[in-house]
Amino acid sequence: MPGISLEIRRKCKICGKVFLVKKLDSQYCSAKCSKIAYKRKCDAEKKETRLQKIASQVPKIREYISIKEAVAIFGVERDSVYRLVRSGKVNSVNLGKRLIRINRKDMVALLPTRKKIRKEREKPLPKLYSLEPEDCYTISEVCKKYLINDSTVWAHVRKYSIPSRQIGNYVYVPKEDIDNLYKSDIL
Numbered sequence: 001m002p003g004i005s006l007e008i009r010r011k012c013k014i015c016g017k018v019f020l021v022k023k024l025d026s027q028y029c030s031a032k033c034s035k036i037a038y039k040r041k042c043d044a045e046k047k048e049t050r051l052q053k054i055a056s057q058v059p060k061i062r063e064y065i066s067i068k069e070a071v072a073i074f075g076v077e078r079d080s081v082y083r084l085v086r087s088g089k090v091n092s093v094n095l096g097k098r099l100i101r102i103n104r105k106d107m108v109a110l111l112p113t114r115k116k117i118r119k120e121r122e123k124p125l126p127k128l129y130s131l132e133p134e135d136c137y138t139i140s141e142v143c144k145k146y147l148i149n150d151s152t153v154w155a156h157v158r159k160y161s162i163p164s165r166q167i168g169n170y171v172y173v174p175k176e177d178i179d180n181l182y183k184s185d186i187l
């Protein structure tokens with residue numbers, strides 16, 4: 001079925017408006033929302049760098065750390081740190097107004113450090129594919145289901161590195177990936 005174009009609607013991740021995607025991987029409805037998303041990403045990276053710097057400057061042997069340092073080391077919000085202190089789960093000493101120092105070992109016992117969280121996040125997840133026919137569509141099934149022509153499907157399979165498997169005259173692609181690709185965020 002050539003010539004039938006693909007109409008995918010997605011919810012903008014910034015403003016929540018539903019929009020017609022022009023490119024399969026667009027996440028935002030407009031240049032304005034893309035810009036906002038980009039700025040948020042930059043701000044988050046800047047914040048992360050700043051906190052990393054604070055965390056790296058705390059000597060490892062220091063037994064008591066400030067709230068600010070705890071926020072940097074453990075990747076939690078100030079309020080959470082105060083809550084832990086108030087609940088008595090973390091020992092603290094008060095050196096004066098705004099000079100509360102909290103016990104680092106108590107924090108370590110309760111929370112993973114930001115460094116650890118980051119390492120976990122950066123680990124690539126192994127993706128398991130099932131290419132058994134029952135977990136797959138044939139290319140023509142994809143065309144039928146999503147009303148697109150096979151050259152478009154092939155272009156997407158290549159662009160998004162979707163695995164495929166040929167059995168006899170049929171090429172199979174995983175249902176899950178195809179559904180994610182064409183259905184994601186569609187209302």
Ligand SMILES: [Zn+2]
Pocket residue numbers: 012013014015016017028029030033
């Ligand atoms: Zn938007």
